[in-house]
Amino acid sequence: MAFKVFEKGSAPVPSVPSVTIQKKGLFSLNDAAVRLLDDPEAVQFLWDEDRRVIGLQAVPLATPNAYPARRQGVAKGNKQPNRGPVLVAGTMFTKFIELDTSQAKRWIPRMEGDVLIIDLNEPGQPVTSNRNRNKQQENDGD
Template sequence: MAFKVFEKGSAPAPTIPTVTIQKRGMFSLNDAAFRMIGQPEGVQFLWDGDAKLIAIQGVPLTTPNAYPTRRQGPAKDTKRGIVLIAGAMFTKFIGIDTSVAKRWVPRLEDGMLIVDLNEPSQTVASTRRRTEEALSEDKSGEQDE
């Protein structure tokens, strides 16, 4: 028999740090990853093209090349939840494919989150897309039996 692992596509346990590069280059850090770098108001991206490593370093917003961090959704009031960082220009600069969202488990090195693009990533399924598809099927009268 040739078994294949079912890839659930959902987020891992919240205690495991993750960095996701979403479609079109938006970065999202879960709370565990954001805490690893000290919950900064801004970050800067660093790139090692030879090793294919992305580094995300916390910096003050007054730092040249700083990108602001922002909490997403209602959790932002509790200082928990997903943190978004606009990174489309950076992903274009390094030439990474952002047609599909992908997630990595980073490591902490010298106070920076390191995302190793050589490591396997998890493809992230969009819950919005699944919701839209389900609504479309309901409207067209097609249902699974």
């Protein structure tokens, strides 16, 4: 009998930077990726068509073409309010570069100077939310 790899799904290692491009183009950066950008108030999207890489660069919110970087789910009483994923609306950008966002995927980015690089030549890890994973498991059991 051959082994199958258990795919852990949506929980990345917190100390490893990750960027998830969710369905419809919402970018989600984990805390490690946000720290690489020095916790920006906004980012601008960069696109290198020849290399097929996306760049995220920290910029002041007042910068033309800036997209606000907002913390998700900072709950009342959270002892670490500056932790958790940062969301950036990237729907128009993903449409501009014609990126298929029908399936959420996660990449491990790297820094080039002051730009966080997402290399689309690398296969992104498919991400399934807990809600969808439960539905999929129910369907698999039928």
